[in-house]
Amino acid sequence: MILQGKPTVGVAGVGNMGAPMARTIAKAGFPVVLFDLNAKALEAFGGEGGFALAETLEELGQRCDIVVTMLPNSSVVRAAVMGRAPEGGIADGLAARKAKSPNCPAIILDMSSSFALDTRRLGAELKERGIRLIDAPVSGGVPKARAGTLAIMAGGEASAIVEAEPVLKSMGNVIRTGDLGSGHAMKAINNYVSAAGLIATAEALLIGERLGLAPQTIARVLNAATGKNNTTENKLTQYMIPRTFNAGFALDLMAKDVAMARALARELGIRAPALDFVSADLDEASATLGPGADHTAVLHYRERKAATKES
Template sequence: MLKLGFVGLGMMGLPMLENLAGARDVAILAHDRDPARLDRLKSHPAWGVTLRPAARLADLADCTVVITMLPNSAVTNAVIEGRADEPGLAALLPRGATLIDMGSSNPAETLRLAPLLREAGVTLIDAPVSGAVAKAANGTLAIMAGGDAADLERVRPVLSHMGATLIHTGAVGSAHAMKALNNYVYAAGLFAASEAMLIAQAMDLDADIFTQVLNASSGRNVATETKLAQFIVPRTFNGGFALALMAKDLRTADSLQQLSGMPAPLLSLCASTWGQAQEALPATADNTEIYRYLEAQRDAA
């Protein structure tokens, strides 16, 4: 039976782990710095059988595979490289282990960590996900994975419990880069759809009909299809992905301009606007509330 560690039980990590815990051939140790996040797992059928808590990172020292699902590179780096009061996974895991970073980390940091882990005999795979909480809950996430093809094949059965689509993106670091760029393209679509909707409403155009027009025409994108009628027009703004996380992903994508040497003014605009929205809106704001921010900017003009 595969012994697996899972670190990070946030909005995405917890449902992902719940699906993974349904696997019969995996024994899981779950760790989060906030022990309260493990409470929901106590009702899982695998709890106390093949799913157990890990109070410390050191409890994962004999795991063959460890998955991290953490909010940013700073937290991920601390877990991998360690803190003053706690050794990290690089020092703890046995040689031959595989570490899968499923968070939306900065690809530059992924490229820095890969050789450090390699020296410790640990393989790093970057495997960020797309699909938000709903798809995390039903196990249908899209997973992008960077690393050696043979390494990916070894962990494919594990990843298949959490996602319906697995795309090998190339070398380690490539998945984190593609995830950041993917989120930029989504954010640009949401930005454009929000501005267009605000203009339409200022002209007393019917919002529902305008949404239908967009989705039947060349303006269609994932934001018009899954965000306008569902969360923006009814003003519920509960799409399930935090605006702060989108702002972080856009900062990551924005940093790729320097890494690649390719200027991208629209990307800079999106990153700047989401950063301003993050400062202006509550910390709990949903990513669809970029509409509210743009609306407030219009009203203040």
């Protein structure tokens, strides 16, 4: 049910993550306007109340007070926000709306996995147009997106975050990380730590199995001891030991996210050899297993690599 007086929220990108996030926003009583280049993604909302559709990104901005972007990367976000001639972008629409209604918040929530330094540059350009950018990437995957329990890392102007917080809280738990770009930086760092745990867990499983340890015993001990991590808790017995490899997050996306952390470290002049290894290893695994492979299939990649060395 749409509640009176609530800001209209736009969502650009209603794929695997954007769609459930849009639904939790609507469930909280916000009127929601959707945009996606993929018509099938929009068709999935057919018959559901609380949603309207925009035909262009500029129209999305014109009809909304706050716009969420959930897109593949920084360059796609920039194109969506700033537009590509002759097409206008979200910022053009928001600026026009704010000119007519000065009380319009004119906030963009970039919830994509964008590059922190690109986010800062985009934010500076938007500020000149009276539009505030918040970087608010998420962690938790599709299940938590559906439940509205995502971890949301919000960076940006404090007053803008306060205004946008009701929308953010409809999707999960908000952790303020600091200035603009800090949320995307934190997401990149978190993704690296999570990926390192995935690789370490895959290697540990193979070593333990080779020694004759039962896979379930390995999982129980790791989760009862100091080796416990997100992979041991939520992926090892569920997708890796049974070799189903269907956790729902693509390996190539994980590789992209970790590459972002690697690029950030390099740009800051920080030597990070473990990060370099994890990033290169994921790139190789992704190239070996091909597009669409699940990230838990890193175990399969490790098994293939071990078999090659033995032969």
